[in-house]
Amino acid sequence: MPPFPRKxxxxxxxxxxxxxxxxxxxGVGLILLSFYATHLILGDMRRExxxxxxxxxxxxQITDSRTDVDRNIPARPYYLMLNYNYSVGGKPYAGATSxxxxxxxxxxxxxxHMAQKYRVGSYLRxxxxxxxxxxxxxxxxxxxxxxxxxxLAGFWLxxxxxxxxxxxxxxxxxx
Numbered sequence: 505m506p507p508f509p510r511k512x513x514x515x516x517x518x519x520x521x522x523x524x525x526x527x528x529x530x531g532v533g534l535i536l537l538s539f540y541a542t543h544l545i546l547g548d549m550r551r552e553x554x555x556x557x558x559x560x561x562x563x564x565q566i567t568d569s570r571t572d573v574d575r576n577i578p579a580r581p582y583y584l585m586l587n588y589n590y591s592v593g594g595k596p597y598a599g600a601t602s603x604x605x606x607x608x609x610x611x612x613x614x615x616x617h618m619a620q621k622y623r624v625g626s627y628l629r630x631x632x633x634x635x636x637x638x639x640x641x642x643x644x645x646x647x648x649x650x651x652x653x654x655x656l657a658g659f660w661l662x663x664x665x666x667x668x669x670x671x672x673x674x675x676x677x678x679x
Contacts, residue, residue, distance in 0.1 A: 519673045523673065524670055524673035524674060525670075526670075527666055527667075527669045527670030527673060528667065528670030528671070528673075528674075529670075530666050530670075531663060531664070531665075531666035531667025531668070531669070531670050532667060534659075534662065534663030534666055534667075535663045535664070535667060537659075537663070538656075538659050538660050538663045541656065541659060542656055542660075545652050545655075545656060546652075549649055549652060558633065558634070559631035559632060559633055559634075559640075559641070560631065560632060560633075560634050561629055561630070561631050562590055562591075562592065562629075562630060562631075562632060563590065563627045563628070563629060563630075564588035564589060564590035564599065564627065564628050564629075564630045564640075564642075565588060565589050565590070565625065565626075565627055565628075566586055566587070566588045566622055566623070566624055566625065566626050566627070566628055567587045567588060567589055567598075567624065568585070568586070568587035568624060569584070569585070569586055569587075569619050569622050569623055569624055570584075570585050570619070571583065571584055571585070571605075571612070571615040571616060571619055572584075572585050572602075573611075573612070579607040579608065580607055580608050580611070581604055581606070581607050581611060582604070582605045582606060582607070582611035582612050582614065582615040583602045583603060583604055583605065583615065584602065584603045584605055584615050584618045584619055584622065585600070585601075585602050586600065586601050586602070586603070586622055586628065586642070587599070587600045588600070588601075588628055588630065588642075590630060590632070590640070592632060592634075592637040593637075595637070597632075597637055597638060597640070599630060599640045599642075601641075601642050603618065605618055628642055629642070630642045631643075
């Protein structure tokens with residue numbers, strides 16, 4: 505049995521009590537979910553910004569550069585695999601990363617082109633955590649917040665619209 509019994513709309517077109525309750529409950533639930541999603545997304549963006557602001561740049565020498573394909577996925581994604589060495593305060597460290605270059609023949613061509621750019625012996629700018637130099641990343645771009653804010657705004661608008669729809673239906677219930 506569904507949580508809200510199916511009722512036929514009133515003959516005069518007014519929503520039933522069950523439809524109004526469903527809109528109110530789903531609106532409140534979506535608003536609570538929106539608070540949680542906002543907390544998670546904005547928390548992640550704050551952590552990314554902290555990494556961007558606190559990590560220090562250095563040059564790393566590439567020790568291995570190769571292309572790889574994931575044959576377990578039908579689209580055949582290609583990757584450029586890089587291993588590199590760097591030093592911080594005279595102490596040597598090693599790092600590795602993989603870059604997805606695309607799928608199929610285009611991905612393979614991109615991977616081969618990037619392998620020429622990042623060949624063994626060349627240098628790559630990396631960013632490391634001064635408190636823990638083992639923690640490093642070759643890419644330290646500031647977080648892109650536009651998409652996150654648009655998704656959050658859409659989610660919030662939908663949640664508020666559902667709640668308002670439920671509130672608007674209350675006038676049909678009468679005293």
